[in-house]
Amino acid sequence: MRAIRVSLFGFGNVGKAVAGALIGKERFFREKYGIALKVVSISDTSGVVWLPEGIDLREALLVKETLGRLSAWTNDYEVYEFSPMDAVKEIEADVVIDVTNDKNAWRWHLTALREGKALVTSNKPPLAFHYAELVGEAEKRNVPYLFEATVMAGTPVIGLLRENLLGDRVEGIEAVLNATTTFILSRMEEGRTFEEALKEAQSLGIAERDPDGDILGIDAGYKATILHCVAFEPITFDKARVKGIAGITRGEVQRVRARGKTIRLVATVEMGKVTVEPREVSLDSPLAVESHENAAVIKTDLLGELAIKGAGAGLKETASGVVSDVIKAALRL
Numbered sequence: 001m002r003a004i005r006v007s008l009f010g011f012g013n014v015g016k017a018v019a020g021a022l023i024g025k026e027r028f029f030r031e032k033y034g035i036a037l038k039v040v041s042i043s044d045t046s047g048v049v050w051l052p053e054g055i056d057l058r059e060a061l062l063v064k065e066t067l068g069r070l071s072a073w074t075n076d077y078e079v080y081e082f083s084p085m086d087a088v089k090e091i092e093a094d095v096v097i098d099v100t101n102d103k104n105a106w107r108w109h110l111t112a113l114r115e116g117k118a119l120v121t122s123n124k125p126p127l128a129f130h131y132a133e134l135v136g137e138a139e140k141r142n143v144p145y146l147f148e149a150t151v152m153a154g155t156p157v158i159g160l161l162r163e164n165l166l167g168d169r170v171e172g173i174e175a176v177l178n179a180t181t182t183f184i185l186s187r188m189e190e191g192r193t194f195e196e197a198l199k200e201a202q203s204l205g206i207a208e209r210d211p212d213g214d215i216l217g218i219d220a221g222y223k224a225t226i227l228h229c230v231a232f233e234p235i236t237f238d239k240a241r242v243k244g245i246a247g248i249t250r251g252e253v254q255r256v257r258a259r260g261k262t263i264r265l266v267a268t269v270e271m272g273k274v275t276v277e278p279r280e281v282s283l284d285s286p287l288a289v290e291s292h293e294n295a296a297v298i299k300t301d302l303l304g305e306l307a308i309k310g311a312g313a314g315l316k317e318t319a320s321g322v323v324s325d326v327i328k329a330a331l332r333l
């Protein structure tokens with residue numbers, strides 16, 4: 001049995017779902033891969049709980065649920081006031097997980113990689129703005145830098161492009177990458193108002209804490225930028241042309257539906273070009289997804305057209321991508 005030390009950054013909804021998955025799959029990981037994951041630290045915005053022998057995740061979840069913050073957990077554990085950068089330097093770990101919303105996390109991602117720690121993340125801005133530096137550093141040091149959950153949650157589009165299709169040249173990708181907007185548009189087709197649908201998406205944990213990023217197409221733009229980096233070459237989000245779904249009315253989506261089509265927020269990714277905009281899609285297209293689904297149609301020179309579709313948001317669905325990357329990192333270390 002190989003023990004892998006994990007340092008978890010972020011203990012909001014996704015962090016808690018990751019902890020839940022690690023608890024539920026402990027035996028499965030031991031039996032299938034011979035790997036025992038030991039979480040040695042957990043950070044939220046209130047502090048860092050650190051125990052080299054391993055933290056009791058059930059207790060951590062209980063504390064977070066009942067007391068709301070890790071810093072309230074003072075009876076059994078030491079709580080430190082480390083910045084993420086200090087925590088990455090100080091805490092000995094094999095795999096660092098970033099499920100925060102920290103836009104500046106790329107700085108401590110780089111530090112973790114320089115220290116030889118594998119990094120697994122669902123946090124999009126570091127990749128959408130600093131892909132070349134981060135992946136370059138990881139390759140230079142031969143350390144895993146894995147980010148499946150940044151695009152399409154656990155639906156493995158990143159793995160498909162990064163680890164399969166290695167002999168194919170990608171010609172273009174069309175994709176629906178934001179679940180909140182799909183959810184809102186499909187609910188509006190059923191007769192709900194924009195506001196009602198947005199509230200529901202928030203209550204289901206699909207929308208970002210600040211849903212403007214979803215509505216304005218920024219979240220889809222980040223994801224499309226990451227796809228460009230993986231499928232073509234590094235680019236940054238400021239090169240993306242992005243338009244969201246604000247201003248689309250219930251009447252409009254219902255009229256389009258009556259014509260046998262549906263409006264979806266579609267990202268187009270081609271060499272040197274990333275766009276996101278609402279488009280009419282035929283109902284028989286793989287892009288005519290519903291609810292919290294995402295889909296991508298990838299065109300390559302050898303394989304032709306390939307479609308991948310699945311959950312694009314949700315807590316356990318995002319945890320699926322994160323945990324799968326943790327296992328991948330552990331197997332490579």
Ligand code: HSE
Pocket residue numbers: 150153177178179180181206207208214219312313314
């Ligand atoms: N807010 C995102 C979405 C969550 O709606 O797709 C997953 O990245």
